[in-house]
Amino acid sequence: MMILKTQGLTKTYGQHIAVNHINLEIAKGSFTAILGPNGAGKSSTIQMLIGLLQPDSGSVHYAQEIKIGVVFQNSVLDEMLTVKENLQIRARQYKEVAPEKVEELIEQLGLTNFSHQQYGSLSGGQKRRVDIARALLNNPDILFLDEPTTGLDIQTREAIWDLLNLLQEKQKMTVVLTTHYLDEADSADQVYIVDHGHIIAEGTADHIKKKYAKNILKLQAGNVDPLLDYLRDDSLIEKVNEGEIILKPETAQSALDIINDCRDLIDNFEFRSGTMDDAFIALTGREVR
Numbered sequence: 001m002m003i004l005k006t007q008g009l010t011k012t013y014g015q016h017i018a019v020n021h022i023n024l025e026i027a028k029g030s031f032t033a034i035l036g037p038n039g040a041g042k043s044s045t046i047q048m049l050i051g052l053l054q055p056d057s058g059s060v061h062y063a064q065e066i067k068i069g070v071v072f073q074n075s076v077l078d079e080m081l082t083v084k085e086n087l088q089i090r091a092r093q094y095k096e097v098a099p100e101k102v103e104e105l106i107e108q109l110g111l112t113n114f115s116h117q118q119y120g121s122l123s124g125g126q127k128r129r130v131d132i133a134r135a136l137l138n139n140p141d142i143l144f145l146d147e148p149t150t151g152l153d154i155q156t157r158e159a160i161w162d163l164l165n166l167l168q169e170k171q172k173m174t175v176v177l178t179t180h181y182l183d184e185a186d187s188a189d190q191v192y193i194v195d196h197g198h199i200i201a202e203g204t205a206d207h208i209k210k211k212y213a214k215n216i217l218k219l220q221a222g223n224v225d226p227l228l229d230y231l232r233d234d235s236l237i238e239k240v241n242e243g244e245i246i247l248k249p250e251t252a253q254s255a256l257d258i259i260n261d262c263r264d265l266i267d268n269f270e271f272r273s274g275t276m277d278d279a280f281i282a283l284t285g286r287e288v289r
């Protein structure tokens with residue numbers, strides 16, 4: 001079931017079209033990543049989804065009355081207050097938040113060890129957890145996060161993803177986040193790649209990689225001529241270098257078949273599955289900025 005749908009969502013700043021006819025469909029309980037380089041239009045899109053920014057044209061439809069939670073790019077919490085004080089003050093802003101909710105979230109999000117520490121003194125990853133706790137105070141049906149992992153190291157990024165995956169699975173929460181880290185797409189159910197305000201690819205990470213990122217198989221031999229003779233009709237050949245033939249097999253299995261067939265003619269081989277970076281380069285002709 002769709003919880004959220006946009007049609008032709010468009011936002012222009014002066015002459016600049018930041019978001020250009022974006023159509024999104026977010027399924028209830030799914031994990032959606034909006035992926036794109038800096039300035040692609042991700043924040044503007046999220047802001048229109050949550051009603052903070054008025055689109056110039058197009059529309060946002062929610063399937064039903066739902067509660068939303070938002071983790072903004074810049075924290076809205078008070079640096080001088082402790083984690084717990086921040087959450088308590090925020091909790092009072094909602095009518096329906098149960099008194100024990102703050103304690104529950106502190107436990108659930110792993111904030112116990114630093115709940116009496118000033119928010120301003122926390123590490124980037126700790127701050128992000130508190131920001132997420134703050135966004136969960138009203139038990140949202142859908143949680144939006146604008147670049148929650150930017151600036152964090154890889155382990156902390158993974159920990160944030162684990163936490164969000166857990167929320168999605170355990171509480172059937174719908175999660176929508178933006179990121180410019182292409183490798184994070186792998187953990188999402190649905191990925192939209194945005195560039196210059198347009199959606200340039202959508203689907204699962206696997207689907208996008210399969211469609212746009214080619215696998216690479218390098219076969220190495222002192223003399224490549226016999227190998228070339230053997231592969232002559234093989235339309236998979238991408239390039240022939242000194243001592244090396246580069247092929248682009250459809251699947252890892254077909255790479256294995258080729259390696260097996262040619263085993264007597266090669267000295268060495270290298271296989272690499274297509275990555276999200278490869279897909280991005282294939283789609284845009286450049287690396288992510």
Ligand SMILES: Nc1ncnc2c1ncn2[C@@H]1O[C@H](COP(=O)(O)OP(=O)(O)OP(=O)(O)O)[C@@H](O)[C@H]1O
Nearest residue numbers: 013016018036037038039040041042043044045180
């Ligand atoms: N208030 C504004 N006035 C003018 N231009 C803006 C405004 N907000 C955003 N832009 C421009 O619109 C484009 C999209 O910005 P947006 O912040 O939506 O991108 P983003 O993908 O979220 O980028 P980032 O990852 O850097 O946050 C950028 O070129 C940006 O400079």
